[in-house]
Amino acid sequence: MLNLQHISYAYPTGTGLTDIELQINAGEFICFMGPNGSGKSTLFNLLSGLKTATAGHYYFNQTLIDAAYLKNAQQRQTFHQQIGFVFQNSDVQLFNLTVADEVAFGLRQLPLAPYVIEQRVNDCLALTGCTDLRDRVPYHLSGGEKKRVALASVLALNPSVLILDEPFNGLTPAAQQQILDLLIQLQQAGKTILLASHDYAQIKNIAQRFIVFNEQHQIAYDIDRTSLASQPQLQAELALL
Numbered sequence: 001m002l003n004l005q006h007i008s009y010a011y012p013t014g015t016g017l018t019d020i021e022l023q024i025n026a027g028e029f030i031c032f033m034g035p036n037g038s039g040k041s042t043l044f045n046l047l048s049g050l051k052t053a054t055a056g057h058y059y060f061n062q063t064l065i066d067a068a069y070l071k072n073a074q075q076r077q078t079f080h081q082q083i084g085f086v087f088q089n090s091d092v093q094l095f096n097l098t099v100a101d102e103v104a105f106g107l108r109q110l111p112l113a114p115y116v117i118e119q120r121v122n123d124c125l126a127l128t129g130c131t132d133l134r135d136r137v138p139y140h141l142s143g144g145e146k147k148r149v150a151l152a153s154v155l156a157l158n159p160s161v162l163i164l165d166e167p168f169n170g171l172t173p174a175a176q177q178q179i180l181d182l183l184i185q186l187q188q189a190g191k192t193i194l195l196a197s198h199d200y201a202q203i204k205n206i207a208q209r210f211i212v213f214n215e216q217h218q219i220a221y222d223i224d225r226t227s228l229a230s231q232p233q234l235q236a237e238l239a240l241l
């Protein structure tokens with residue numbers, strides 16, 4: 001479904017990613033781990049089309065996703081509908097005056113009847129436990145509420161891939177569990193879930209595959225949960241990230 005071939009990304013001031021080879025299949029639940037600055041957010045920006053690689057090739061369902069592809073507004077819209085990205089910082093994702101408008105925003109860019117939009121907004125608010133927040137100003141919500149609204153706004157477009165950059169940061173254990181339960185449900189419904197986390201203990205029994213970056217911005221390990229279970233030393237390393 002997602003295929004990266006020798007992907008590198010160079011910022012003007014340094015390296016973001018080095019020679020990434022990666023194949024992700026539909027329906028996987030993958031946890032990306034690694035030290036601060038190792039490249040997880042850069043990878044997510046590339047996968048979601050917010051950046052394009054400075055070297056290598058990225059294919060989504062066999063289509064090459066590059067600057068030329070994303071320059072076309074219609075193609076860009078189709079692509080963004082399929083890959084939803086929940087940013088690490090919800091404040092940069094939420095900009096509407098009410099929660100309901102926030103969730104409807106992406107849908108209003110599509111040729112959909114107002115009653116269809118209303119129905120989808122209601123469904124996504126209910127799914128994320130945000131129904132009671134619908135008339136609130138997103139900017140005034142708590143961290144956990146903002147994260148759920150950001151998730152609702154992404155889910156409204158019914159993407160097949162959901163990318164979440166450290167979605168549990170700064171949330172109470174209860175709020176973290178709420179989001180985790182929802183992600184499990186979404187994977188069971190067939191979505192591909194890609195998330196970055198520093199909390200191995202929290203995710204070790206949920207993610208099915210672990211991709212671990214090193215400080216050289218490369219993939220150091222790409223290992224499934226079953227294989228990881230028989231590697232206590234690597235598990236101990238992940239617990240320290």
Ligand SMILES: Nc1ncnc2c1ncn2[C@@H]1O[C@H](COP(=O)(O)OP(=O)(O)OP(=O)(O)O)[C@@H](O)[C@H]1O
Binds near residue numbers: 038040042
């Ligand atoms: N806008 C930017 N300009 C210049 N360098 C950047 C920029 N964003 C990231 N980098 C650099 O690219 C490298 C990878 O950063 P990235 O944010 O992808 O890492 P990360 O693994 O997501 O880190 P964290 O766990 O702290 O979120 C780092 O060396 C970082 O300093």
